[in-house]
Amino acid sequence: MKHFVNRNSGTMNQTLQGLSTHEVEVQRAAGHGAVMPPPTSRTYAQIIREDVFTLINNLLFVLCAALLLMGQISEAVVSAGAVLFNVVISVVQEIRAKRALDRIALLTRPRATVIRDGQEQSIDPGALVQNDLLMLRTGDQVVVDGSIISEGYVEIDESLLTGESEPIMKQFGDLLSSGSFCLSGTACYRAERVGMASVAGQLTAKVRAFRRTFTPLQWQITVVIQSLLMVALYIEIILLMIALANQTALVEVVRMSVIVVSIVPIGLFLATSVAYALGAFRLAGKSALVQRLSAVESLSNVDVLCLDKTGTITTNTLVLEQMHPFNRSEAELRHLLALYVAHTSGRNATSLAIEAACASQHSHSSLHVREEIAFSSERKWSALSIEDPPYQGVYVLGAPEMLLPAFRSATDLGLFADEETRRGRRVLLFAFTRNLVPLQVIGEKPVLPADLLPLGMVSLRDELRHDVQKVLAGFSEVGVQMKILSGDHPQTVATLARQIGISGTEQVISGSELEQMDEGQLLQVVEDTTIFGRITPQQKERLVQALRSHHHYVAMIGDGVNDLLSLKQADLGIAMESGSQATRGLADIVLLNDSFAALPAAFAEGQRIRNGMESAMKLFLTRVLYLALLLLTIPMLGAFPFAPKQKALITFETIGIMAVALAAWAHPGPPSRHGLGHLLLHFALPAAVSLSLIAFGIYLLTFFHALQQIGESSADAQLLAQSALTTFAVCSGLLLVPFVVPPARWWAGGSNLSSDWRPTLLAAGLLVVYLGVIAFPPLRTFFSLAALHPIDYLFIGAAALLWSIIQRWLWRAHILERLLHLPWEDKA
The missing domain is CATH 2.70.150.10 (Calcium-transporting ATPase, cytoplasmic transduction domain A)
Structure with missing residues (x-):
């Protein structure tokens, strides 16, 4: 005691x-x-x-x-x-x-x-x-x-x-x-x-x-929102000046302001929230806790994945891999090792690995331990002195290079240790002497007994996380670079990296070498090197910063307090559940049960989100550009394109439900390589210009027809024109859906063929809903819609169909790209 x-x-x-x-x-x-x-x-x-x-x-x-x-x-x-x-x-x-x-x-x-x-x-x-x-x-x-x-x-x-x-x-x-x-052990500390x-x-x-980092998709949405906010502000100032000149009633000014503000597509936030929520929900059953909504999409942008070694790639446990007995059977060596670890007071990773491998050889006999020397990382050996025959003697387990000086001269241990070390395994030598000599004198350090005889050698390896090799190979196949940042010895880390299939392990860099580098050298090294060993938390942070400064999108996977700084600097932080509480709290994704299996699913889910949001962006940008053009043209007639409730109905029919559906039904796969500018110029702008021209024509014809031939008042004529324009906006907006997600080759032109009929069928269903609204007088009145003549509805429907045919030709012929001398690719 x-x-x-x-x-x-x-x-x-x-x-x-x-x-x-x-x-x-x-x-x-x-x-x-x-x-x-x-x-x-x-x-x-x-x-x-x-x-x-x-x-x-x-x-x-x-x-x-x-x-x-x-x-x-x-x-x-x-x-x-x-x-x-x-x-x-x-x-x-x-x-x-x-x-x-x-x-x-x-x-x-x-x-x-x-x-x-x-x-x-x-x-x-x-x-x-x-x-x-x-x-x-x-x-x-x-x-x-x-x-x-x-x-x-x-x-x-x-x-x-x-x-x-x-x-x-x-x-x-x-x-x-x-x-x-x-x-192992017991202590009291102050x-x-x-x-x-x-x-x-x-x-x-x-x-x-709490850290808020924006993904590329969120930056795109932010640019869109801020740009359209400036457009809305410009239009609002013009309309306010017109309203003041015409002495427009305050309630009408507020109604106009609601319409103008709707240019800013706040529905994009809804679509992204739904997409992120669905991604997190899908991952909830796959052992991943998503703590930042955008983290799932963020993973699909990663091109450099940094990993800690101990506790992240490995499980912090060892596995006995090979045994090499000397002048005895392997069964006898296992029996002696089982007795040895059973009688040691400490329980570390080494003893647990030996105990697990040799448990069947343990006879459960209790021996009298005369003296014990616990393992020390400084001396790299432990020892037991046993008095009971036939096991009497001193048994020592430790690193071969530390035990060799105590062996009898001319002892040949063979090549086992060298071969296993080259494979990245930890080798221990088990030895013994019959002489019951004291191992430690009070006040002095423990000493090895002389004339040791080898009993055998064992090799141990770090136990890898389940599926880690398969998961990392999958990331490598899609072009993601791997970087291992560890506090362990660089060669140990390199050997482990080779075991899990990571390439580029020939060059390794240690923390002491990093300390001697200036920023220029560091930037070059971090690009060319995969293995970094013996590095501090501050150096991990510096490496991640250097990668991001080279325009890499960096994810960091860690488990310990030493990973906090690098997790904070990374674009995406991922933590193991068994790691420290602070690490889990800072991470964007926590891998429950310490399982890597959720990462491929999260990567595919991120692709799904990006593809779904690209489709939603096409709908939103087309709609807001088309609305902005109408707000700049129709007020020249002394009128306004929509009432607030009409605008809300259009949003619900053409954007609200459809954007959520596109987010839910999107397919995983490589997202488009083109950015926001290509989406705007190739898809949204041609569609918005053609839509606004036809819509303006419909509004103009309906308005003047009501004034001159029917004899309606100006207010009633505006209501009829707004109703006609609302009907056209709904029909054309729903016809836009199969161009965004083409279910068949005929619809391909603005987007690649999808073969998914669900969005198109949903658009057909929403059209039926709109027909129900205009056919049911109370609903028609609630949404500020006037009843049009059946021939007018047919005319509006035909105009929407004509627009879809013209727009299909504009996309397939790449008219705007030819006019602006821009490159294009055929999507038909």
Whole structure:
């Protein structure tokens, strides 16, 4: 039994007494209590504030409030409906992700065993104060920084902090860092730096509580929104000047403003929210927690994937791969190894691997251990002294190069160690001597016994994560570069990389070499090198920054506190569930059960989102450009193209439901290589110009026909013209759908052949819904529509069909590209 002794006081009782309740309160009052790092997920208030009260939403809310004050209740409700629907979907999805993360954080939050008033207590780390005495046992996490004040040794895993997989032996006076784990042994340590002042706390504090990064798709949408906002502002100023000149009623000015603001396609936010929510929902059953809605789409843009080694590619466990006995059978060697690990007090990755491989050879006999030397990463060996015959003697297990000086001269160990080392495996030599000699003299370091005889050798390998090789090979096939950033030895990392099929492992760079490089050299090295070993968290961050400065889209997969800085700098952060709480909180995606299997599905889902949003963008851009052109032309007649409720009906029929459907029904596959400019010039602009010309003609004919031949008043003529224009907008908008997602080759021209009939059938169904609206008088009146003559409806339908034929020819003949001398590709 080990006793805990304070070398300063010399009495065990004073050490184990700990702080009293009064002393704890004094420490806390003096500001020496634990100040925990800020939460890494957004609060509910932040989610609602940032998702609901955007600039465009606020503008629409003000206009709808104005309509309410003027008694236009139905118009206000209809106009605000799409906005509220968008907000609800976005907020619900983000709250769902937050709750899932908080549940994981609660389940994995460590507890601290503290000694107070002479009694052990289990408390939350946030309740600790400086000078608290804490107990550390096998499997416990170190929750504060402090020095060991007890005798004996503990084996500490600092891989979450340093990335180094080798355990470290700690003894009296050594510093324990928060975020590390006790693999074996028992110790008592004094809290010196708690909460934010600790190592883990300081690293966590360097990253933001919540990071908002934009994907390429979000940047495209932002450019569209900002550009159209400027267009809307320009049109609004012109219309306000016209309204002032004509002394237009205030309620009509507000109605016009609602229409003008609708140029800004806020429905794009709805479409993206739905696409992201569906992507997260599809991944929910595939062991992935999506914490940032855009993260799924973000993965499909990645061209460089950075990975930590220990705890990310590997499982932090070892597997016994080969055995090489000397002058005995393999079964006998297994039996001796099983007895050895069964009688050692510590349980590390090596002993667990040997125990798992040799368990069937263990006879469960209990031997008397005379002396034990625990494994130390400094001396790289452990030993047992056994008194019971026929096993009497000293048994030693360690690195061959450390044991060789204690062997008899001319001992030949063969080539096994060299061959296994070249394969990247860890080799241990098991040896013994019959002489029961002391292994350690009090106050001195342990020494190996002389005249050791080899019993056998074993090779161990790091256990890889399930499916990691298959997943990384899939990413390589689509052109994603791999970079491994590890705290382990560079050659060890390179060998592991070769095992999982990563190419380009010939050149390796260490952290010390990185320190000597200027920015120019670093940029060149980070492009050409795959393996980086013995690097610090700050160097990981610097490498990711260098990759992004070269216009790479970078994803980082990590598990430890040492990965926090690089996760923050990456375009996409991915964490393992078994990693630190801070890492999981910062990550955009958490791989539940530490499974890589979700990544291929997430990559395909990202492609699906991009393809679906490209189709939705075609609809939105065509509609808003066409509306903008009408707002610039029809007011010249002293009229206005739509009433707010008519505009809401058009949006619902041609955009609202259809955009959601396109997001849900999109297919995975390589997205278009062309950017927003090509989509605008090739698809949206030709369609918007042709649509606006025909629409203006229909409005003009209906308006003057009602004034001159029917004798209607100006207000009634405008209502008839608006009704005709609304009908044409719905028909042409629904006819645009098969051009966006061509179900057959005849429709191909503006887009590649899809062969998916679902959007077209949905468009047909929505057309039936619109016919029901105009056929049912109460609904027709609610949406401010006038009844037209049946011949007028047929004329409008024929005009929409004629437009579709003309537009098909414009796309297939590449008229605009020829006029502007732009390149094109045939989609027919």
